Amino acid sequence: MLPAMADCPQTSLVAVAGRSPERARRFADRFGCDAATMEGLLERADIDAVYISLPPSLHGEWAARALHAGKHVLVEKPIATTAAEARTVVELAADRDLVLRENFMFLHHPQHEAVAAMIAQGRLGELRAFRGAFCFPPLPEQDIRYVPELGGGALLDAGVYPLRAAAMLLGPGLRVAGATARVRRSDGLDLSGQALLVSPSGVLASVEFGFEHTYGSSYSLWGAGARVTVDRAFTPPAGYRPEVVLEEQDHVEKFTLPAADQLDRSLTGFAQAVAAGGAAASPGETRWRQDAVAMMELVDAVRTQAVRVTVDG
Numbered sequence: 375m376l377p378a379m380a381d382c383p384q385t386s387l388v389a390v391a392g393r394s395p396e397r398a399r400r401f402a403d404r405f406g407c408d409a410a411t412m413e414g415l416l417e418r419a420d421i422d423a424v425y426i427s428l429p430p431s432l433h434g435e436w437a438a439r440a441l442h443a444g445k446h447v448l449v450e451k452p453i454a455t456t457a458a459e460a461r462t463v464v465e466l467a468a469d470r471d472l473v474l475r476e477n478f479m480f481l482h483h484p485q486h487e488a489v490a491a492m493i494a495q496g497r498l499g500e501l502r503a504f505r506g507a508f509c510f511p512p513l514p515e516q517d518i519r520y521v522p523e524l525g526g527g528a529l530l531d532a533g534v535y536p537l538r539a540a541a542m543l544l545g546p547g548l549r550v551a552g553a554t555a556r557v558r559r560s561d562g563l564d565l566s567g568q569a570l571l572v573s574p575s576g577v578l579a580s581v582e583f584g585f586e587h588t589y590g591s592s593y594s595l596w597g598a599g600a601r602v603t604v605d606r607a608f609t610p611p612a613g614y615r616p617e618v619v620l621e622e623q624d625h626v627e628k629f630t631l632p633a634a635d636q637l638d639r640s641l642t643g644f645a646q647a648v649a650a651g652g653a654a655a656s657p658g659e660t661r662w663r664q665d666a667v668a669m670m671e672l673v674d675a676v677r678t679q680a681v682r683v684t685v686d687g
């Protein structure tokens with residue numbers, strides 16, 4: 375994010391903060407900005423907005439602290455670790471008329487608009503099912519994703535992507551019908567999982583997630599008339615030209631779309647929202663906040679309903 379912030383015409387990077395002053399200084403020097411303590415950064419009058427890339431268990435707390443300090447907030451996904459915590463921070467942003475967005479970069483990639491256009495044009499017919507997956511290989515042992523107290527686990531790290539994609543394409547009101555999880559014997563941390571959902575209009579959705587697989591980041595939407603598949607759904611690199619595949623009974627069409635930098639688009643969209651002002655009142659910003667809470671409600675439901683199998687890991 376820091377190279378993107380340094381390059382973005384709408385943002386200027388003022389300071390970075392961390393727990394260790396030396397580390398923050400080394401980082402700041404690389405990007406030509408100041409180093410600060412986390413508390414000190416929030417006290418600065420020359421900072422309008424903060425980007426929070428802490429481990430998930432610290433997102434809600436530091437987003438709230440930043441909002442109390444009058445800063446707009448771009449917080450990494452997930453916005454919090456529970457729906458209750460998400461609601462608290464979202465209400466705070468609305469009360470203080472500050473922009474609060476969760477940094478789901480994939481939502482900013484135009485490949486999903488191409489899929490939405492196919493749905494709107496009736497190319498898929500009536501929708502029947504959504505399938506989404508985000509899985510990747512194991513990470514280094516000391517990674518924050520393996521620390522339960524820091525909000526680790528596959529659901530909060532990877533599962534949120536296909537859940538959010540299902541909500542993006544099927545709309546609000548998804549309900550969780552069931553879930554499974556492979557949890558580590560030593561501490562119950564979820565290494566992978568699945569969930570079944572149903573939309574208000576009866577579209578069925580299934581999602582898979584985990585960090586004990588080969589890489590996969592895709593979704594498909596299956597209708598009565600055709601199925602569309604997006605293969606690099608969540609992490610397409612900036613230079614990558616996405617392929618969206620439409621399969622009908624006897625006909626397959628491949629659409630190669632222009633490359634897009636979703637990271638830059640997420641950052642620019644946030645900066646534009648800050649510059650526009652009136653965050654709480656704008657329908658677009660209200661939607662960002664509502665969607666963030668709705669996703670955490672799904673996360674809570676998946677967690678509650680998951681049938682757990684204990685594995686060595």
Ligand SMILES: NC(=O)c1ccc[n+]([C@@H]2O[C@H](COP(=O)([O-])OP(=O)(O)OC[C@H]3O[C@@H](n4cnc5c(N)ncnc54)[C@H](OP(=O)(O)O)[C@@H]3O)[C@@H](O)[C@H]2O)c1
Pocket residue numbers: 391392393394397398427428429430432450451452477478479518524531
């Ligand atoms: N949107 C995306 O595409 C995307 C991609 C990757 C990650 N993420 C999200 O970004 C967040 C951070 O992930 P990451 O992979 O960047 O993690 P990371 O490299 O481990 O960075 C987390 C940073 O938080 C700071 N920190 C503060 N308190 C900490 C604590 N108690 N324990 C450990 N670190 C602490 C550390 O900086 P100091 O040591 O300097 O304090 C650390 O460098 C997560 O929410 C993750 O889901 C999003």
